[in-house]
Amino acid sequence: xxxxxxxxxxxxxxxxxxxxxxxxxxxxxxxxxxxxxxxxxxxxxxxxxxxxxxxxxxxxxxxxxxxxxxxxxxxxxxxxxxxxxxxxxxxxxxxxxxxxxxxxxxxxxxxxxxxxxxxxxxxxxxxxxxxxxxxxxxxxxxxxxxxxxxxxxxxxxxxxxxxxxxxxxxxxxxxxxxxxxxxxxxxxxxxxxxxxxxxxxxxxxxxxxxxxxxxxxxxxxxxxxxxxxxxxxxxxxxxxxxxxxxxxxxxxxxxxxxxxxxxxxxxxxxxxxxxxxxxxxxxxxxxxxxxxxxxxxxxxxxxxxxxxxxxxxxxxxxxxxxxxxxxxxxxxxxxxxx
Amino acid sequence: xxxxxxxxxxxxxxxxxxxxxxxxxxxxxxxxxxxxxxxxxxxxxxxxxxxxxxxxxxxxxxxxxxxxxxxxxxxxxxxxxxxxxxxxxxxxxxxxxxxxxxxxxxxxxxxxxxxxxxxxxxxxxxxxxxxxxxxxxxxxxxxxxxxxxxxxxxxxxxxxxxxxxxxxxxxxxxxxxxxxxxxxxxxxxxxxxxxxxxxxxxxxxxxxxxxxxxxxxxxxxxxxxxxxxxxxxxxxxxxxxxxxxxxxxxxxxxxxxxxxxxxxxxxxxxxxxxxxxxxxxxxxxxxxxxxxxxxxxxxxxxxxxxxxxxxxxxxxxxxxxxxxxxxxxxxxxxxxxx
DNA sequence: ATGAAAGCGCTAACAA
DNA sequence: TTGTTAGCGCTTTCAT
Numbered sequence: 001x002x003x004x005x006x007x008x009x010x011x012x013x014x015x016x017x018x019x020x021x022x023x024x025x026x027x028x029x030x031x032x033x034x035x036x037x038x039x040x041x042x043x044x045x046x047x048x049x050x051x052x053x054x055x056x057x058x059x060x061x062x063x064x065x066x067x068x069x070x071x072x073x074x075x076x077x078x079x080x081x082x083x084x085x086x087x088x089x090x091x092x093x094x095x096x097x098x099x100x101x102x103x104x105x106x107x108x109x110x111x112x113x114x115x116x117x118x119x120x121x122x123x124x125x126x127x128x129x130x131x132x133x134x135x136x137x138x139x140x141x142x143x144x145x146x147x148x149x150x151x152x153x154x155x156x157x158x159x160x161x162x163x164x165x166x167x168x169x170x171x172x173x174x175x176x177x178x179x180x181x182x183x184x185x186x187x188x189x190x191x192x193x194x195x196x197x198x199x200x201x202x203x204x205x206x207x208x209x210x211x212x213x214x215x216x217x218x219x220x221x222x223x224x225x226x227x228x229x230x231x232x233x234x235x236x237x238x239x240x241x242x243x244x245x246x247x248x249x250x251x252x253x254x255x256x257x258x259x260x261x262x263x264x265x266x267x268x269x270x271x272x273x274x275x276x277x278x279x280x281x282x283x284x285x286x287x288x289x290x291x292x293x294x295x296x297x298x299x300x301x302x303x304x305x306x307x308x309x310x311x312x313x314x315x316x317x318x319x320x321x322x323x324x325x326x327x328x329x330x331x332x333x334x335x336x337x338x
Numbered sequence: 339x340x341x342x343x344x345x346x347x348x349x350x351x352x353x354x355x356x357x358x359x360x361x362x363x364x365x366x367x368x369x370x371x372x373x374x375x376x377x378x379x380x381x382x383x384x385x386x387x388x389x390x391x392x393x394x395x396x397x398x399x400x401x402x403x404x405x406x407x408x409x410x411x412x413x414x415x416x417x418x419x420x421x422x423x424x425x426x427x428x429x430x431x432x433x434x435x436x437x438x439x440x441x442x443x444x445x446x447x448x449x450x451x452x453x454x455x456x457x458x459x460x461x462x463x464x465x466x467x468x469x470x471x472x473x474x475x476x477x478x479x480x481x482x483x484x485x486x487x488x489x490x491x492x493x494x495x496x497x498x499x500x501x502x503x504x505x506x507x508x509x510x511x512x513x514x515x516x517x518x519x520x521x522x523x524x525x526x527x528x529x530x531x532x533x534x535x536x537x538x539x540x541x542x543x544x545x546x547x548x549x550x551x552x553x554x555x556x557x558x559x560x561x562x563x564x565x566x567x568x569x570x571x572x573x574x575x576x577x578x579x580x581x582x583x584x585x586x587x588x589x590x591x592x593x594x595x596x597x598x599x600x601x602x603x604x605x606x607x608x609x610x611x612x613x614x615x616x617x618x619x620x621x622x623x624x625x626x627x628x629x630x631x632x633x634x635x636x637x638x639x640x641x642x643x644x645x646x647x648x649x650x651x652x653x654x655x656x657x658x659x660x661x662x663x664x665x666x667x668x669x670x671x672x673x674x675x676x
Numbered sequence: 677a678t679g680a681a682a683g684c685g686c687t688a689a690c691a692a
Numbered sequence: 693t694t695g696t697t698a699g700c701g702c703t704t705t706c707a708t
Contacts, residue, residue, distance in 0.1 A: 053394050057395055058688095073417060085437045098427070356702085389702070393703085
């Protein structure tokens with residue numbers, strides 16, 4: 001490797017001490033203008049840049065945040081990542097991205113790997129397996145080390161850290177209300193995420209509204225694998241005279257709508273469809289899908305802001321109270337509803 | 339911050355020297371079994387983990403690779419990232435992900451930021467702006483420092499580094515051939531990426547085939563913004579009696595198909611549609627979209643393999659010849675073609 | 677079998 | 693105004 005220029009070399013060439021060079025580079029007022037200029041000149045000439053590793057080691061500060069995502073092929077998480085990245089880079093931080101692939105083991109490994117002075121803090125959403133097993137000690141350990149964590153979307157009440165969540169229950173309440181208001185009586189809720197906290201909340205919201213509305217029934221259809229179970233959805237729609245579908249995740253709504261299309265139902269006249277996650281699918285489906293937008297980018301940006309704020313107002317003594325920010329959703333009306 | 343355990347502390351507590359502890363942890367044969375055991379025991383007790391920063395600084399090796407992506411909301415890049423991540427984590431590397439947002443400036447900044455001992459190498463796809471401006475010195479500088487780069491998908495011939503590319507020209511040739519073979523005569527090529535190397539190659543391939551086939555015509559429709567120009571696509575399809583569409587990017591095909599749907603055309607009977615990028619859109623469109631799969635995950639994994647191989651067989655003396663790997667595409671037949 | 681010491685590149689308190 | 697020194701946590705060569 002072509003040797004990177006170091007302070008040492010600059011100092012040698014300038015006949016100055018290392019510390020004088022270091023201070024000059026920071027325009028320290030105790031150094032003479034003349035020296036400062038000489039130093040800058042040579043530094044520029046060699047395109048000197050401080051070794052980030054050494055600086056981090058010295059300052060115990062990496063300016064890096066670790067991001068753990070359950071998956072990346074999911075548009076929602078991709079958007080959140082984008083939001084985090086934008087905010088972080090704006091403020092001079094970079095991010096290390098790890099994909100846990102919904103696995104507890106990978107989550108644990110990544111966390112350990114990064115917890116040894118590699119990052120200043122974490123932003124993460126729990127993996128599916130972690131939520132099912134409810135094993136959370138790894139997070140508690142990190143917090144004991146006073147490394148801040150911000151959880152988003154898939155969070156746990158048992159971990160006392162900052163959180164940014166989507167108001168999932170309220171979101172599905174409003175979605176169901178909208179369906180009822182536009183005349184739907186027999187609503188199906190299709191979901192592949194019954195296991196997850198967010199899936200449960202969304203279902204609860206739907207049930208709440210239906211239970212307090214006369215003449216409307218709700219049917220649940222849990223699905224493990226959308227592609228493998230298309231037939232199941234097909235017969236479900238036909239046999240139950242469904243007139244509206246709420247998909248609790250991005251793909252569920254799209255798949256349901258396509259099946260309805262295929263069966264010859266008119267959308268939205270005969271069946272209305274609402275989905276969660278305002279991703280590519282919603283925008284490019286036919287007809288365009290009415291969705292609950294979780295404002296994923298904003299969510300990511302908020303999580304980053306929370307973390308950075310915590311990192312920069314380092315208040316180790318005062319017991320910091322963890323806070324939870326709730327990001328409001330909005331129902332984006334398109335062509336799949338009346 | 340709760341102090342992390344260091345070698346120093348372990349050594350103090352064990353009444354050993356730092357170096358003995360360090361060696362013991364590595365099971366160095368020159369240390370007695372007994373000592374090794376004592377050390378391991380205490381290290382486990384404290385859950386000692388070496389400080390990654392210090393190790394990297396010492397070894398001039400970070401086990402981290404920098405990944406620069408033009409965007410992340412594009413399914414193709416998300417898949418590539420997934421592929422890279424899988425391969426890298428399997429081999430004990432982690433990745434720092436940066437999103438250049440198609441901007442030359444951000445690309446440059448990230449590259450500089452990471453080029454100072456933060457990463458062992460780079461995997462990247464050129465930003466759109468970089469390709470348009472054709473400014474490539476930042477890459478050349480990095481290579482001079484003998485930091486390896488692997489470019490993928492959007493590459494430049496002017497930079498002498500390893501590359502993994504998709505056989506775009508061949509891919510669109512095969513797509514067009516398929517359309518012709520199934521009876522299409524009037525083919526539209528719709529693209530939002532005419533500026534990019536890959537967009538040009540895909541167009542060339544299409545033109546090649548059409549020019550050597552009698553009775554078939556091809557019309558190009560460049561689009562800046564799909565959502566804003568739906569009307570344009572609409573009238574284009576109607577006025578030109580198009581019977582097949584090749585979308586050069588993921589969304590173009592989906593949008594074209596939905597417009598055709600809306601206009602009442604039967605797909606694929608009256609209009610066949612093929613798209614690029616086998617993403618979510620293709621799988622969940624109606625009808626399901628026939629697409630060129632670029633095997634993005636594989637591409638990412640290949641890029642990672644190439645980089646890691648280069649990193650681990652450190653051959654600084656021998657002039658390493660840059661190689662280019664071409665990933666074959668496949669045409670995935672679904673319901674939007676005959 | 678164990679330890680001392682130098683050094684990776686940088687910062688910062690303290691001396692001169 | 694400039695320089696000396698110690699130290700961040702670790703590895704490694706060279707004593708002992």
